[in-house]
Amino acid sequence: MTQNVYKQHDHHSCVDEALTRARRLCEQNGQRLTPVRQRVLEMVWANHKPVGAYDLLPKLAEEGFNSAPPTVYRALDFLLDLGLIHRISSLNAFIGCNHPGEDHPSCFFVCRECGKAQELDASLMRSLATKAEQDLGLKVEQQMTELMGLCPACQKEAS
Amino acid sequence: MTQNVYKQHDHHSCVDEALTRARRLCEQNGQRLTPVRQRVLEMVWANHKPVGAYDLLPKLAEEGFNSAPPTVYRALDFLLDLGLIHRISSLNAFIGCNHPGEDHPSCFFVCRECGKAQELDASLMRSLATKAEQDLGLKVEQQMTELMGLCPACQKEAS
DNA sequence: ACAATTCTGTTATATTATAACCTAAACTTT
DNA sequence: AAAGTTTAGGTTATAATATAACAGAATTGT
Ligand SMILES: [Zn+2]
Ligand SMILES: [Zn+2]
Ligand SMILES: [Zn+2]
Ligand SMILES: [Zn+2]
Numbered sequence: 348m349t350q351n352v353y354k355q356h357d358h359h360s361c362v363d364e365a366l367t368r369a370r371r372l373c374e375q376n377g378q379r380l381t382p383v384r385q386r387v388l389e390m391v392w393a394n395h396k397p398v399g400a401y402d403l404l405p406k407l408a409e410e411g412f413n414s415a416p417p418t419v420y421r422a423l424d425f426l427l428d429l430g431l432i433h434r435i436s437s438l439n440a441f442i443g444c445n446h447p448g449e450d451h452p453s454c455f456f457v458c459r460e461c462g463k464a465q466e467l468d469a470s471l472m473r474s475l476a477t478k479a480e481q482d483l484g485l486k487v488e489q490q491m492t493e494l495m496g497l498c499p500a501c502q503k504e505a506s
Numbered sequence: 507m508t509q510n511v512y513k514q515h516d517h518h519s520c521v522d523e524a525l526t527r528a529r530r531l532c533e534q535n536g537q538r539l540t541p542v543r544q545r546v547l548e549m550v551w552a553n554h555k556p557v558g559a560y561d562l563l564p565k566l567a568e569e570g571f572n573s574a575p576p577t578v579y580r581a582l583d584f585l586l587d588l589g590l591i592h593r594i595s596s597l598n599a600f601i602g603c604n605h606p607g608e609d610h611p612s613c614f615f616v617c618r619e620c621g622k623a624q625e626l627d628a629s630l631m632r633s634l635a636t637k638a639e640q641d642l643g644l645k646v647e648q649q650m651t652e653l654m655g656l657c658p659a660c661q662k663e664a665s
Numbered sequence: 666a667c668a669a670t671t672c673t674g675t676t677a678t679a680t681t682a683t684a685a686c687c688t689a690a691a692c693t694t695t
Numbered sequence: 696a697a698a699g700t701t702t703a704g705g706t707t708a709t710a711a712t713a714t715a716a717c718a719g720a721a722t723t724g725t
Contacts, residue, residue: 538691558681559681559682560681576682576684579681579682579683598680598682
């Protein structure tokens with residue numbers, strides 16, 4: 348389920364499952380997965396690498412969609428609101444969520460060499476938030492964590 | 507030492523201590539805390555609110571410094587490299603570090619109402635990194651966490 | 666069919682960040 | 696001190712990311 352993107356895997360089923368979850372989530376929330384939204388989601392899921400908004404524009408253009416920034420930002424905002432994707436702030440980029448529907452912090456490792464991003468278990472993040480709330484009286488509403496470094500394959504290549 | 511920015515405190519000494527630490531750190535590293543760098547650091551420390559690069563430009567101009575983006579970005583990059591400030595990616599903004607010199611992840615809570623940011627203890631972040639390294643074979647080189655919500659004072663005002 | 670809502674098209678612009686090249690200042694070596 | 700080397704700052708232009716505003720089309724509910 349929580350798979351390792353740095354290992355070989357049946358990526359076709361990654362995308363399939365992401366789409367299935369997306370359709371279900373839209374249905375549950377009375378939202379519409381319109382063509383441009385679905386296509387953007389598929390593009391985000393292309394290869395486990397966070398993708399920038401402006402990378403998507405020409406791809407959408409190729410397929411005959413309107414190609415102006417608002418189009419892609421609207422689709423991305425829609426997917427973000429529904430929790431289908433996360434935003435990697437340090438890269439100004441977007442990546443598919445592994446378990447949409449379950450409310451959770453954004454928590455990713457990104458390999459600086461190959462660019463692939465792995466969503467991590469967020470339970471320690473929750474502990475951090477709880478601790479901050481208890482120690483300092485804060486009310487935490489959102490949180491995100493981004494780790495950077497080398498994935499196993501890129502460590503080997505570096506040596 | 508690790509103080510609470512949401513409580514009343516002698517902020518003048520916050521700034522003083524930040525400058526003292528900065529001078530010492532520069533000395534240790536053979537770097538120069540030039541006028542523009544020092545002034546940018548002071549401005550970042552003005553009020554515990556993350557500040558954008560373009561907020562600094564007019565302030566520098568007022569004081570007769572050159573006022574073009576590269577000037578402020580160079581100063582910010584210098585301060586980042588030396589660990590004197592952190593970058594809050596989700597805000598495209600910069601904030602003073604509470605314990606420069608000690609290598610540590612960037613870990614902040616930001617109040618969405620008053621805008622003040624509190625640096626948090628990063629030990630749980632380190633645990634998260636260690637766990638990712640053990641479980642997935644990753645090599646973590648950098649990490650950052652950003653929490654958003656309401657500080658104690660802004661919670662009261664909301665009710 | 667009608668009204669209300671949601672989604673998309675389009676143009677323009679705002680915001681954030683960097684490239685490139687040149688000059689000035691500060692340290693190094695002689 | 697003079698010359699060479701490195702580091703920092705000035706300047707102009709432009710790249711990259713994101714949003715505002717408004718009009719028109721499609722969808723939904725009645
Ligand atoms: Zn996959
Ligand atoms: Zn997720
Ligand atoms: Zn203070
Ligand atoms: Zn710090």
